[in-house]
Amino acid sequence: MTAPEGILCAKSHEYVVEDGSLYTVGLTEYAVEQLGDIVFVELPEVGSSFVKGEVFATVESVKAASEVYAPVGGTVVEVNEKLIEAPETLNAEPYGEGWLVKLECGDFALDSGDLLEYEDYKEEVE
Numbered sequence: 001m002t003a004p005e006g007i008l009c010a011k012s013h014e015y016v017v018e019d020g021s022l023y024t025v026g027l028t029e030y031a032v033e034q035l036g037d038i039v040f041v042e043l044p045e046v047g048s049s050f051v052k053g054e055v056f057a058t059v060e061s062v063k064a065a066s067e068v069y070a071p072v073g074g075t076v077v078e079v080n081e082k083l084i085e086a087p088e089t090l091n092a093e094p095y096g097e098g099w100l101v102k103l104e105c106g107d108f109a110l111d112s113g114d115l116l117e118y119e120d121y122k123e124e125v126e
Contacts, residue, residue, distance in 0.1 A: 001029050001094070001095065002095070003015070003028075003029070003095050003118045004017045004095055006018055007095070007118045008071070008112055008115035008116065008117065008118070009028055009071075009115060009116050009117075009118060009121035010069065010071040010114075010115055010116075011116070011121075011124065012069045012071075013027060013028045013030060013031035013034075013125075014026070014027060014028065014031070014068060014069060014070070014071040015027070015028050015071065015095070015118075016071045016072050016103075016112070016115065018108075019102065021104070022077060022078075022102045022103060022104060023072060023074065023102065023103045023104075023105050023108065024099045024101075024102050025070070025071060025072075025099065025100050025101050025102070025103060026090075026094055026095065026098060026099040026100045027059065027068065027090065027094055027098075027100065028094065028121070028125075029094050029095065030121075030122075030125045031066075031094075032090055032091055032094045032098075035059060035061040035063060035064070035066060036061045036062055036063045037061055037062045037088065037091060038059055038060070038061045038087045038088060038090045038091050039060055039061060039062060039087055039088075040058075040059070040060040040087055041057065041058070041059050041060075041083040041084065041087045041090065041100070042057060042058040042059075042060075043057050043079040043080065043083065043084070043100060043101060044056050044057060044076050044079065044101065045076070045079070046076050046077060046078065046079060047075065047076065048075070048076045049073075049074070049075045049076070050070040050073060050074065050076075051070065051073040052070055052071065052072055052073045052111045053069055053070060054069065054070050054073075055067040055068065055069055055070075056068060056069070056070045056076075056101070057100055057101070059087075059090070068100065070103075071111075071112075071115060072103065072105050072108055072111035072112055072115075073105065073106050073107070073111050074103030074104050074105040074106055075103060075104045076101050076102070076103060077102050077103065077104050078101065078102040079100070079101050079102075080097075080098070080099050080100055080101065082097060083098065083100070
């Protein structure tokens with residue numbers, strides 16, 4: 001599975017990638033593999049705002065429930081409604097159709113300072 005160009009990853013296994021003026025947030029392939037078969041995803045409402053590090057979603061698998069932390073702060077402008085009906089999409093395409101939310105960021109440069117480039121993240125988790 002290939003990660004998008006320019007992806008940044010948090011040590012808590014979320015990713016963020018710039019998508020025009022918005023930022024797409026999701027779970028890394030590593031996180032999804034560790035969770036196993038995902039059976040439920042709870043996403044925030046459009047308009048919700050989060051600070052970096054705050055819990056913004058919950059993902060449940062056959063193994064466990066996990067909180068998902070905001071890798072950057074911002075306001076939710078779109079949620080991936082597809083995951084509500086088909087949470088397994090997250091297993092199949094974490095970097096594609098399995099994204100979680102799209103954010104408008106307050107200060108991306110400030111919030112993203114401790115995020116890892118994808119290759120560095122991969123080295124951390126291997």
